[in-house]
Amino acid sequence: MNIRPNLYQEFARYLDNLPAGYPTTEDGIEIEILETLFNEDEAELALHLTLLNEEARVVAFRAGREVLQTAEMLEAMVAKGLISGNYPAGKPPRYAISQYVIGFHEGQVDRLSETYVHQFQRYEPHLFADGPWEKLPQLRTIPINAAIPVTTEVMPYESAEAILRSKTHFAVRNCICRQEKHLDGEGCGRPLESCLAFDDAALNTAATGKGRMISREEALAIIVDAREAGLVLQPANSQNPIVMCTCCSCCCGVLRNIKNHPSPSELVANPFIARYGAAACIQCGKCAAVCPMEALTMDEAIAFNPLRCIGCGLCAGVCPTNAVVMARKEGRQPVVPKNTLMTYLRLAAARGPRYVWALVKMVAESLYYRAVALR
Secondary structure (H helix, E strand, C coil): CCCCCCHHHHHHHHHHHCCCCCCCCCCCHHHHHHHHHCCHHHHHHHCCCCCCCEEHHHHHHHHCCCHHHHHHHHHHHHHCCCEEEECCCCCCCEEEECCHHHHHCHHHCCCCCHHHHHHHHHHHHHHHHHCCCCCCCCECCECCHHHCCCCCCCCHHHCHHHHHHCCCCEEEEECHHHHHHHHCCCCCCCCCEEEEEEHHHHHHHHHCCCEEEECHHHHHHHHHHHHHCCCEEEEECCCCCCEEEEECCCCCHHHHHHHCCCCHHHHCCCCEEEEECHHHCCCCCHHHHHCCCCCEEECCCEEECHHHCCCCCHHHHHCCCCCEEEEECCCCCCCCCCCHHHHHHHHHHHHCHHHHHHHHHHHHHHHHHHHHHCC
């Protein structure tokens, strides 16, 4: 196989053209990460993958490679968490490019090395400073069910329990953020096996050894345990999420970066916000102790800064007097895309017209190669 010159630079540009982006840096840490995770042959093959699931023979046709060798290599890349593998019953496996975050970074769960952890920590600030996260997050925050007033109309995709009851298959995997911090000697001790995947994503998680299948009841219990551990529920930013993370603000890269912003509430897609009533407050401090964004703080008395509230509901869940309750935000509610593809399209649109064009071009070329290769 003839490897093209400047391969990793080309691969980095390709990843940056995807909706979630892969920003460049002055010191080239993004190139170092690719060199650590992908060998040259894997990087070259990844350039022929798209965000659409495709059979190995379609990828092989596009790449000018032999089908069997391509299939074996794609499977090996799935096992390494570098790309996405899809395994529909009774049909050939299908493969797609993974974006960096959320994507092949999370694919390194249970495979983390100290080298990669340190590289990611160097790169993480650039992802949030130079990437598209502030324009449209890939995750959204939803409050714990116990915190939502029964008088409030709640859409199914706004309720963790409703999301779980709408799914058929469930898998749980380790949280890569807490795993990363534990490896770096900064773990917080909160539950490690706590991140959920649903339906096809659940089947793929188990098939690739990244996690294990569980029942709906076990998934519901994980949500309860997450609340008791003070973890924030973050499903994918779509009405039909395929994953749900349980996050702490000390380890989670998303929450840590949001917390550093002066107004975290502006960076989350959540229709709910806490309301604090001083008259009912007994100054127990429980809400301040669990608030991941320091929206509620306690010195001589409880103080509430709504600009820091991300609507996770942890405070309302521990308040013994209902001095803190959850309510819908006033004004326009955040738009939640219907599915993952719409999330990608909205993310591309938030970055600019050329990224929308790149996504449309990718879909059109995928359909063309699929038609030619499978005829």
